[in-house]
Amino acid sequence: MNAPSLRVAIIGSGPSGLYAADELLKAHSGAQVDMFDRLATPGGLARFGVSPDHHQRRKIIDIYERQLFASGRFRFFGNVEIGRDISHSELSAHYHGIIYSSGASADRMLNIPGEDLNGAVAATNFVAWYNGHPDHHRDQYDLRGERAVLIGNGNVALDVARMLLLPTAYLSKTDISEIALNALAKSEIKEVVIVGRRGPAQAAFTLPELLELKHLDIDIELQGICDEELNKLIAEASSRVESALRLRTLQELAKQPKRHARKLIFRFMHSPLALLGENKVSAIQLGINTLSHDGSKALATSETTALDTQLVIKAIGYRGRALPELPFDAERGILPNEAGRVSSGVYVTGWLKRGPQGVIGSNKMCSKETVASVLKDCSQGDLKQAIDETDIATRLSKANINYIDIKAWRQINKTECAAGLQVGKPRKKLLSHEELMQAAQPADAVAGR
Amino acid sequence: MTYVIVGHCINDTACVDVCPVDCIHPSPSEPGFKTADMLYIDPDVCVDCNACAEACPIDAIMPARKLPDNLRHYQAINAELAQGRSHRLKESAA
Numbered sequence: 001m002n003a004p005s006l007r008v009a010i011i012g013s014g015p016s017g018l019y020a021a022d023e024l025l026k027a028h029s030g031a032q033v034d035m036f037d038r039l040a041t042p043g044g045l046a047r048f049g050v051s052p053d054h055h056q057r058r059k060i061i062d063i064y065e066r067q068l069f070a071s072g073r074f075r076f077f078g079n080v081e082i083g084r085d086i087s088h089s090e091l092s093a094h095y096h097g098i099i100y101s102s103g104a105s106a107d108r109m110l111n112i113p114g115e116d117l118n119g120a121v122a123a124t125n126f127v128a129w130y131n132g133h134p135d136h137h138r139d140q141y142d143l144r145g146e147r148a149v150l151i152g153n154g155n156v157a158l159d160v161a162r163m164l165l166l167p168t169a170y171l172s173k174t175d176i177s178e179i180a181l182n183a184l185a186k187s188e189i190k191e192v193v194i195v196g197r198r199g200p201a202q203a204a205f206t207l208p209e210l211l212e213l214k215h216l217d218i219d220i221e222l223q224g225i226c227d228e229e230l231n232k233l234i235a236e237a238s239s240r241v242e243s244a245l246r247l248r249t250l251q252e253l254a255k256q257p258k259r260h261a262r263k264l265i266f267r268f269m270h271s272p273l274a275l276l277g278e279n280k281v282s283a284i285q286l287g288i289n290t291l292s293h294d295g296s297k298a299l300a301t302s303e304t305t306a307l308d309t310q311l312v313i314k315a316i317g318y319r320g321r322a323l324p325e326l327p328f329d330a331e332r333g334i335l336p337n338e339a340g341r342v343s344s345g346v347y348v349t350g351w352l353k354r355g356p357q358g359v360i361g362s363n364k365m366c367s368k369e370t371v372a373s374v375l376k377d378c379s380q381g382d383l384k385q386a387i388d389e390t391d392i393a394t395r396l397s398k399a400n401i402n403y404i405d406i407k408a409w410r411q412i413n414k415t416e417c418a419a420g421l422q423v424g425k426p427r428k429k430l431l432s433h434e435e436l437m438q439a440a441q442p443a444d445a446v447a448g449r
Numbered sequence: 450m451t452y453v454i455v456g457h458c459i460n461d462t463a464c465v466d467v468c469p470v471d472c473i474h475p476s477p478s479e480p481g482f483k484t485a486d487m488l489y490i491d492p493d494v495c496v497d498c499n500a501c502a503e504a505c506p507i508d509a510i511m512p513a514r515k516l517p518d519n520l521r522h523y524q525a526i527n528a529e530l531a532q533g534r535s536h537r538l539k540e541s542a543a
Contacts, residue, residue, distance in 0.1 A: 056457045058505050063506040206486035208456030211526070215519050241533030242486055245526065358483070361460030365477055 006031045006378055007387060009095045011082050011373075013037040014044020016350025017101035018064040019367035025071045027371060028161045028378075032073045034095075034392060038081035039134065039362035039434040040404045041412060044103055046360065048131045051159040052174035053166070055426045060360060062413070069406050077396065078404030079437070085401050088325040093388045096393070097374050099343050100326070101367070104318040104333060104351040110151065114275030118142075123315035125154050130163050131185075132177030137431040142280075144186035145310030149284050151272050152315035153203040158213075160313055161192045165218045165262045175420065175427040176374045193265045193307060197289055197298040200225055200250050200268055201233045206359070207242060210249040220253040224268035227251065270305075271298060275312055283308050318356040340370025344382045347374055408440035415439040451492035452501055455523045458487040458509040464501035470494050473501060491531035494522075505521055532540050 006028050010017045014033050021033045041047055043061040050057045068074040080090060092098060107122035109115060119142060128136035148164055150157045168185040176184075196203055200222075222230070230251050237244040250266070270286040277283065285306045287374060289298040301395070319333030326346070329336045334355055335348040342348055349370040350363050358366075377383050396403050404412075412430065416439075419428035430436045454473070465476045465488070472494035475482040490501070490508075490510070502510040513524050 054457055054508070057459055059507040060459065060461070208487055209459070211456060211522065239533075239537070241530050245529065246486075308503070359460050359486075360482065361458075361462060364461060365482075 003029050006383075008033050008374065008390075009091055009098045010035045011037075011098065011100045012102035012350070012352075013042035013045060013076065013078070014101060014103050014350065014363075015046055015060060016103070016353075016363035017044065017099070018042075018046075018060070018068070019364045020099050020101055020349050020371055021074060022064055022194075023364075023368050023371040024374065025068065025073055027375060033068070034075045034077060034083060035068075035414050036077045036080045038079070038084070040078045040409070040433065040440060042076055042078065042409060044101075048128055048133045050131075050360075051127075051162065052131065052171065053162060054159075055175050057360060058426075064122065064339060065406070065409070071237050075393075075405070076406045076409060077392070078409060080396060080401060080403050083324040085399070086396070088323070092345065094390065094392050095345075096378070096383045096387060097347060099340075099347040099349055099370060099374065100323065100342075100352055101348070101350045102320075102323070102352055104320040104356045106319045106321050106333070108319050109316045110272055110314055110316065112272055112274050114277065114281065116215045117275050117277050117281045118279055119277070119281035120275050120312045121312050121314070123150070123152070123160055123313050124318055126160055126220065126313055127156065130180035132180070132429040132431045134431065134433045134436065137177050137179055141183065142310060143183060143189055143361050145308075146188060146310040147191045147193065147307065147309045148189050148313065149307060149309045150192060150194045150313050152317070153194065153198070153205065153268075154317075155204070155206055155209050157194050157313075157315040158205055158209045158270035160315060161194060161264050162216070162218075164189050164192050165216075165264055167217055170217070173425060175425055175429055177429060177431055179431065186372065189311070190261065191263045191265065193267050193288065193309075193354055195267050195270050195272065195284075197271045198269065198295065199228065199233070199291060200247055200266070201243065202291075202295055203246075203268075205246065207246050207249065210246055210253065211366075213253055213264070214249070214256065215283070217262070219258040219260045219263040220256060221258075221263060221265045222250065222254045222268070223265055224270060227254075269298070271300065272312075273304060276306070278406075281310055281312055284312055318351065320352045320355075339373045340366075341373040341377070344377055345384060402437065404437075404440050407442070409443065412436055412439045450497055451495040451524075451527075451528050452490050452497065452499070452510055453513050453516060453520075453524050454488050454490055454510050455520045456487065456509075457507060457518070459507060460485060460488055461506055463504040463506055463511060464488065467500040467504045469498060469500065470496050472496075474531065480543070489527040489530040491534070492528050493531070 024031045107124040129139045234247045269289045272285045274285045288303040322328035349367045416427045474493040
């Protein structure tokens with residue numbers, strides 16, 4: 001016997017949305033899932049956040065898309081923005097439940113003087129630029145200075161550093177945006193300084209991202225920490241193998257012979273105080289810190305120093321955006337929720353639920369918890385019984401909304417992969433919204449043009 | 450021989466679900482899962498069944514003998530992480 005139907009809309013097709021859909025379809029045999037994304041392409045940050053040289057991780061999109069589609073109970077509606085094309089309340093009428101998985105796409109501010117100068121940019125935008133995001137692919141960055149400064153001690157800072165420092169020949173074999181590749185080919189940046197408020201033991205770089213640096217054509221230097229201190233930290237961390245390995249890797253990186261044209265400097269124990277310059281950044285003022293006894297806080301000293309630079313990229317985290325008709329915790333940048341439940345019939349998962357932390361797979365457990373909340377409300381009869389049975393596809397077509405379904409996405413995917421194959425890349429991304437919409441047309445329609 | 454998880458692991462845990470001998474750590478129910486940079490295979494327990502490699506959605510698991518040169522070091526990394534876990538377990542049992 002078939003279970004009674006449970007119609008759920010998922011808003012956002014990044015990893016947390018894909019995991020939520022997968023879990024829901026597996027856990028409830030009557031579940032029917034419609035996934036919406038404001039962009040034409042599924043994947044969210046798996047497409048626009050994951051670094052071009054880590055393209056293996058993007059496979060998650062294809063694998064889950066195929067698995068979801070094979071259920072026969074899943075549909076994709078790309079190029080549909082909730083709040084623009086259809087409101088939350090209109091959408092609610094058609095579904096028993098809505099899961100928001102639209103992530104955290106805004107950037108956090110440093111709140112220091114000079115942050116509005118040209119040349120002070122957010123890593124969120126820079127990453128979207130080199131990953132060919134349709135809203136950012138045409139952005140322009142001045143890469144003429146010899147030094148760029150990155151603020152933040154997480155993997156995003158390392159991703160950006162690699163894009164700025166890796167040789168063009170290497171990047172050209174990735175799926176980096178062609179526009180970004182051409183701009184980076186002309187870059188004069190020779191040195192990237194990654195600034196962190198605290199020490200290497202507190203940094204959020206993950207082990208694989210540090211290990212990877214050993215094999216790249218980039219020299220590494222550590223500042224703000226001496227070898228002796230590092231040895232002490234490694235000894236202290238010995239029972240936490242992963243932490244010890246991270247520290248040891250940093251130490252090994254610093255000891256590798258210097259022989260490359262470009263350099264990455266990890267500068268620990270420094271806080272940005274101000275960006276200096278008229279109209280455009282010309283230098284960054286840094287304050288030197290010490291650590292509180294337990295390492296949890298950076299304590300400012302009275303000493304300061306400055307670095308000349310024309311490009312400062314802030315990689316201090318993403319934050320969620322408030323959504324129309326829904327509550328929002330502005331402090332944490334999330335949709336307030338209890339185990340993913342916002343209210344009866346409204347749920348949240350991923351970064352919009354827990355804040356921007358964890359790796360791609362962290363979203364699996366997060367989405368499992370949210371789906372459990374949906375199913376609990378469902379079994380307790382807390383979800384509305386009657387819904388508008390009109391097919392949402394009909395509703396969108398009537399409103400002249402040119403949505404991208406799975407077939408159209410696969411057409412885009414095929415176009416990109418075929419173009420990539422010709423030039424020895426995993427994929428050649430289509431950049432503009434117009435190009436994407438054009439590639440989405442069925443092959444026979446294109447042939448007949 | 451053993452299988453090895455390499456650096457592009459995203460902690461999806463599809464491998465943990467299919468492993469017949471529970472040699473992949475940390476599993477979602479183990480402490481440290483939430484903060485783990487990557488998952489790893491305990492080479493002393495792995496039975497070379499290939500199930501994890503097939504289950505991994507992004508091909509981040511391979512037999513040790515098939516590791517390309519630039520990923521060879523992950524065999525030692527997996528072993529070291531697994532040793533650390535065994536050590537912790539022994540200490541907490543003592």
